[in-house]
Amino acid sequence: MALQRPKGTQDHLPDGSSGSHSKAARSDTRAEAFAHVTETARRILTRGGARLIQTPIFEEADLVRRGVGGSTDIVRKEMFTVHYFGDHGGFILRPEGTAGIVRAYLENGLKQWPSPLKLWTHGPMFRAENVQKGRLRQFHQVDYEVIGVADALIDAEAIALMVEVVQTLGLKGARVKLGSIGDPADRETYNGYLRETFTPHFERLSDDSKDRLERNPMRILDSKSQTDQALIAELGVRPMLDFLGEAAAGHFTQVRGYLDAWGVGYDLDPSIVRGLDYYRRTAWELHHEGVGAKSALGGGGRYDGLSAELGGPEIPAVGWAFGIERLLIALDAEGIELPQQAGPLLFIAALDPEHTGLAAQIALQVRAVASAEFAYRALKPGNVFKEAERRRATYAALIGSEEAASGSVTLKHLQNGTQHHVNVNDLNAFLLEPS
RNA sequence: GUGGGUUUAGCUCAGUUGGUUAGAGCGCCGCUCUGUGGAAGCGGAGGCCGGGGGUUCAAGUCCCCUAAUCCACCCCA
Numbered sequence: 001m002a003l004q005r006p007k008g009t010q011d012h013l014p015d016g017s018s019g020s021h022s023k024a025a026r027s028d029t030r031a032e033a034f035a036h037v038t039e040t041a042r043r044i045l046t047r048g049g050a051r052l053i054q055t056p057i058f059e060e061a062d063l064v065r066r067g068v069g070g071s072t073d074i075v076r077k078e079m080f081t082v083h084y085f086g087d088h089g090g091f092i093l094r095p096e097g098t099a100g101i102v103r104a105y106l107e108n109g110l111k112q113w114p115s116p117l118k119l120w121t122h123g124p125m126f127r128a129e130n131v132q133k134g135r136l137r138q139f140h141q142v143d144y145e146v147i148g149v150a151d152a153l154i155d156a157e158a159i160a161l162m163v164e165v166v167q168t169l170g171l172k173g174a175r176v177k178l179g180s181i182g183d184p185a186d187r188e189t190y191n192g193y194l195r196e197t198f199t200p201h202f203e204r205l206s207d208d209s210k211d212r213l214e215r216n217p218m219r220i221l222d223s224k225s226q227t228d229q230a231l232i233a234e235l236g237v238r239p240m241l242d243f244l245g246e247a248a249a250g251h252f253t254q255v256r257g258y259l260d261a262w263g264v265g266y267d268l269d270p271s272i273v274r275g276l277d278y279y280r281r282t283a284w285e286l287h288h289e290g291v292g293a294k295s296a297l298g299g300g301g302r303y304d305g306l307s308a309e310l311g312g313p314e315i316p317a318v319g320w321a322f323g324i325e326r327l328l329i330a331l332d333a334e335g336i337e338l339p340q341q342a343g344p345l346l347f348i349a350a351l352d353p354e355h356t357g358l359a360a361q362i363a364l365q366v367r368a369v370a371s372a373e374f375a376y377r378a379l380k381p382g383n384v385f386k387e388a389e390r391r392r393a394t395y396a397a398l399i400g401s402e403e404a405a406s407g408s409v410t411l412k413h414l415q416n417g418t419q420h421h422v423n424v425n426d427l428n429a430f431l432l433e434p435s
Numbered sequence: 436g437u438g439g440g441u442u443u444a445g446c447u448c449a450g451u452u453g454g455u456u457a458g459a460g461c462g463c464c465g466c467u468c469u470g471u472g473g474a475a476g477c478g479g480a481g482g483c484c485g486g487g488g489g490u491u492c493a494a495g496u497c498c499c500c501u502a503a504u505c506c507a508c509c510c511c512a
Contacts, residue, residue: 004485004503073510077436096512125512130436132506139512208509224508291512298512323512351470385472400470414472 008129008137010325015340030328033338034140037324038122041142041165048161050118050144055100057124058082061090066309067099069278071215078127080137093126097143098278098303098319099310105147106312115148122324133292134326141298145319152254155282155302155318159255160264162286162300162320166327170336171288174297176265178284179272180252181218182244184305190243191217197235204231221271239270248281255282274299278306282318290333291326298322342371343392345431348409349375349384351400359399362409362424369428388414395431397422 005011012031042052061081068074074095082091094100101119104110110117122142129135144161146154159176166174181187194217198205205213206225213220218240220228244252259266272283283301291297300320307315331338346366350359359374366372373391375384381398388396397409409427412419422430 007503078511127511129511130509131504132508135511141512211509219510285512293507294511296512321512326512380468381470382468382472384470387472389472396472398470402470410470412471417472419471 006137008131008135010136010138030338030340032340033328034324036338037169037327038142040169041120041122044165044168045118045120045144045161048118048157050120053101053104053119053121054123055097055104055121056094057126058091058093059100059103061092063099063103063310064092064095067102067278067306068095074127078129080126080128095127096125097121097123097141097321098145098306101143101145101319102147102306102310102312102315102317105315106307106310111148111315116146116154117148118144118146120144134294134323134329135292136325139326140324141321142324143319143321144300145317147317148315150302150304150316152251152282153258155251155255156258156262156264158300158318158320159259159266159284160262162298162322163264166286166297166322166330169327169331169338171327171331171334173290173334174286174288174330175267176284176286177269177272178256178259178266178282179240179269180244180248180281181240181272181274181279181283181301182248183280186243186245186248187218187240190240193238193243194218194220197237198231201231201235216273218271218273222273241270251281274301278303278309280304284320286320286322288326288330288333290330292329297326297330343394344373345370345393346372346395346397347374347384347388347391347393348372348397348399349379349387350404351378351381351384351398353378355399355401355404358404359397362397362399362427365424366428366431370431385412385414397427 012034015030015032046052064079065075070076079095080093082093101121105117105119120143122140124138124140126138129137131137142165144158146158159178163174163176182190195213198209198213198217198220202210202213204227205220206223206228209220209223209225209228212223221232221237221239223229241249241252256266256268266284269285272285274283279301281302281304283299285299286297287295288297289295298321300318302316302318304314304316306317307313328338346363348359348363348366350356356374356376356378360376363372363374373393375387379387379398384398385396393414395411395413397411399409403409403421407425408421408423410419411422411427411430420430
């Protein structure tokens with residue numbers, strides 16, 4: 001096929017655009033379902049005081065490398081770089097939202113706003129990954145960040161908000177997996193412990209885990225290899241939570257205390273490892289069985305170290321993001337139908353070509369108070385209703401010579417079948433009456 | 436980067452052991468229907484069978500390459 005979108009991208013089409021209303025477009029490409037997710041997130045997050053922020057979808061390469069972390073797969077092999085003529089270090093299509101938001105916070109002096117500053121955004125992210133279920137090269141996230149406060153109360157609020165967004169959309173099967181990766185010193189201690197523990201048994205590790213032992217030993221713990229899991233059990237490997245320092249342990253206890261008190265459910269998961277380097281302490285993922293191999297809808301955590309890493313002052317922060325495509329997959333798996341754009345309140349058509357302009361004029365008049373569409377050409381009476389029905393209109397109106405002469409329309413409510421002659425001057429008011 | 440499956444109309448799919456002009460359902464357009472919709476009937480448009488190469492008298496069908504897509508590994512949302 002000559003015309004083909006780039007690998008790992010999707011067109012977001014109007015809902016139902018495959019032709020029939022009974023057969024929806026593919027669940028992961030419905031533009032109106034997407035909009036419903038972001039609108040729901042906006043409503044919930046802004047109620048909590050979050051302000052909308054939008055940052056560029058490309059950033060300086062150096063910002064992304066330092067923000068995400070040089071040891072991550074994202075930086076090692078998944079970046080889309082932007083080249084152009086000129087003497088410059090290059091740009092990168094953003095693989096996640098946090099680094100750009102923290103950059104904007106520092107660059108624009110947002111620290112003078114009341115603290116903590118709660119921000120939210122949504123938009124496309126880019127990773128040069130191989131494609132599979134719920135994994136795209138351009139995907140979309142809803143992103144929430146709270147900058148400026150280190151208190152555990154803020155972590156707990158962030159988790160509660162994330163859960164509220166997906167539950168408000170109707171999702172039932174999502175579970176929070178909660179852990180803590182401690183402070184950097186704690187993690188260093190723990191990684192040392194893991195290396196000491198596994199190195200004598202190096203040959204028994206899977207090939208992937210042999211790699212992990214050097215790069216990121218914590219990854220061994222959630223390996224899918226049965227031999228790895230058997231070895232972990234046999235050695236009685238202790239969890240990260242045992243190695244939390246006093247400060248991190250206290251913080252984690254507080255987070256859990258708030259969630260318990262508020263009735264926000266979660267599963268304690270000591271093997272939680274975040275993919276990005278900047279995380280500290282609280283880390284969590286939101287999982288759902290419907291979304292494929294990795295089952296993660298999204299994740300979040302505290303990243304008190306990022307600001308300094310980017311060259312700013314030490315500023316504590318916590319945030320999360322979820323993938324909109326993955327959320328739609330999960331909703332689809334639960335059979336949840338999201339609302340799509342409603343049809344017009346009025347569809348109006350003329351019976352004769354000389355009145356089509358009048359029909360359009362009336363539609364324009366009605367648009368002052370409601371949605372209205374018109375037929376661009378004259379229709380036979382039967383087809384007026386057929387066309388109105390196809391557009392899912394509430395009312396159909398037709399104009400023949402009698403109506404045109406008397407300045408009225410014949411108006412029919414398509415659901416209950418009631419019909420009236422309404423003067424054009426009274427039409428707007430009539431349409432607004434409850435039917 | 437690796438392994439496996441798939442690719443025929445807008446969508447979901449048939450297509451015999453290779454053999455004339457490639458089919459169905461839904462959808463789309465029109466007619467029956469010039470003052471009343473959802474139905475039904477009839478008619479129509481729409482395909483270089485993902486792309487390229489090869490075998491053959493003959494390829495949607497067999498072989499090779501390639502792309503996309505789906506599932507999985509690594510890893511992430």
